[in-house]
Amino acid sequence: MRIGYYAHHHGSGHCRQIDKLAGLLPLENRQQLTVFTSLTSEGYTFTAINEQQIIRLHAEDERADDVLKGRAGEHWQPASLHYSPVGNADIQKRSHQILDTIYQRKIDLMIVDVSVEVAMLCRTASVPYLYVRLPGCRDDVPHLEAFAGALALVAPYPRVLEAAMTPRWVTQKTLYLDFITPTKNNPSTYEDFVKTLMALTDDDKVREAFSASAQIITVIKGYGGHEAIDAKLPELRRLLPNTLIISLGPIDDAMRRYVDIATHVDDVTPFMQHSDYLLMACGLNAVAQAYHQATPLVVLPDERPHQEQEVMAQALIAQGRALSWEQFKSLVTDKHIPANSDKLFLQQIQDDKSQMPSLTSTDYLPAAQAFMSSTTTYSTTKSWFNEWLLPQLNLKPDLGHS
Template sequence: MTRGIGWYVHHQGAGHLQRARAVAGALDRPCTILGTLAGFDTAGLDTVDLPDDRPLGDAAFDGRDGATGRPEALHYAPLNHPGVRARMARIAAWAERAEPALLVVDVSVEVALLARLLSVPTLVVRLAGTRTDRPHLEAFRGAARLLAPFPEALDGAGVPDWVRAKTLYAGFLGAPAQAPIEAGRDIVVVFGRGGAGGDLADLAAAARAVPDRPWHVLGPVSGSGAVPGNLHLHGWVPDVEARVARAALLVGGGGDGVVALAAAQRKRFVCLPEERAYGEQTEKAEALARLGGAIVHPGWPSAAAWPGLIAAARAIDPSVIGGLHDPDAVRTCAATIQTLIADL
């Protein structure tokens, strides 16, 4: 009987689950997705739904408990939290029952260390940003191998050599390539699940500052007020890739999902990195700027800045960011996981 694997997914944003779904479909062995999955599309997946471990369901929680007396190898180990207790117990029960050949951890220091204590080998996902604190390094040290869901060219300069040597740079996972489309003048703005979304006043000011172009906004927008005629708010849509394909210019944050989308579709890109723990989006955006793959501005620009940003973005060569897309990334990642399991 072929032993399956598990894939733990974090509940911040949709990218973790999207990666797991893409690679699981390319594996030749069963894959079980473990995570807090309420609100996500898990159709067709084998799942273990885990209790929420956030304090009082706080959606803005950054993953660190701030408690005194916490072991230095952990980020989040609150006391007297029934959700944490039930979550870890459910993972342990699944591991005993399933006897997995491997657990991919995307991402949690605590789950990676729990798996090691359960005698389950791990492939630990290493996100961008400065993750040289002791908890991250201990999780990396205990892993059989590390998986970076981005190209090596976007890695940070401060990553220790031994961490780099242990890392499989898988490239962007789950973003299908799109044949180039003759773009019009549309600007497409994408807000994902992991951030705060857009602000209507800011979007309206940007559209008024560049009135000769239609602005199409995908994802959540909050606030009220007048909407200029060239600003179109679409909310959540099922065909993000198709809408971006028709854009002359893409605007979005520095998360893996939107950067992968820009690369897969070779789009001129205005990258607005959001504040994230460990500088995840900031470091990736800085690397894009160094490569000449995007125009980068920290946070949402003022209305006066938009005409210049649009002009600068129109002048960049989209083949630079397009060169970061690997059409075989998912298949290569799945094959590497198979090899890792065989070696173990």
């Protein structure tokens, strides 16, 4: 089967997701994959596929010459769409790009990550599609209609993190791929990690603290918004004045004085493995990387549409995998830890690691691997749908005639 994948252009996470999935395919099958996105090559660099496999779509922004704006209000736009400007030349061009490429490349199945409008375009053009279902409260009419129109839904997270509010029929129709975070063959040792930290600072006091195996909190921030986490840094320093604080990602200049090291790194894995605590938002890719580590999490969800990060944070907290900021502060305050004893507090958290869910690559890769491998096994979408997909869902569509 030839697969097409629509990757939304907000952030790099959607492109990163298909890059990870593509890496699970044999090379000959990987080369038949087509990715549709309006994200530029500067926004994300693919590693598993080449540029010839990427269709760079026209933008979908509103234009001055639109006949109707994208959100024209009640009685002026379909309830099944979130955004539908009329007379927009760019959207007309991108729709042609999508449908023409599907036809020319004989794409058998589209995976939509995420766009209600692209999903409806596929359904009305009779193109089979799967819809990627992100965390959050997505019970509005457009989402539910896109879900109903899909052959199935794909969740790039574990079933245990499903929101309790999700309708039963939606969960029944969902393939849960778990988090896709392939394990590296040569994980860094703690000694290598300390050497890396030593090279990132000229402060002798900080170096001495690293040498003395001081406790470390790593604050991880993405480029989709970091101000909310930065705002917590002064309070974090007051709560744990003797702990070494490392900030990864963007940081406001005024906040640098509250951390011991502020830097950017290509690979956050060693920091996740060897820190005593992680403070982070709840973006899907960041949580995917951190979830299978034993290091305790403090989550500070960013504001996102459909409460995406808030719902993920609630699920992590309910599962006992993370603490909210308020819970974290309460632990510090209630234990009445002296200013020079924050190491003891974090050591207690470390002692609780054995109670945290800790999964290995053999636990969470098979779901995604089985899904991608199935698309190489069947020659037609119909045989794949009936013989592989429906048994996975334990569902059967109503095939009766009206």
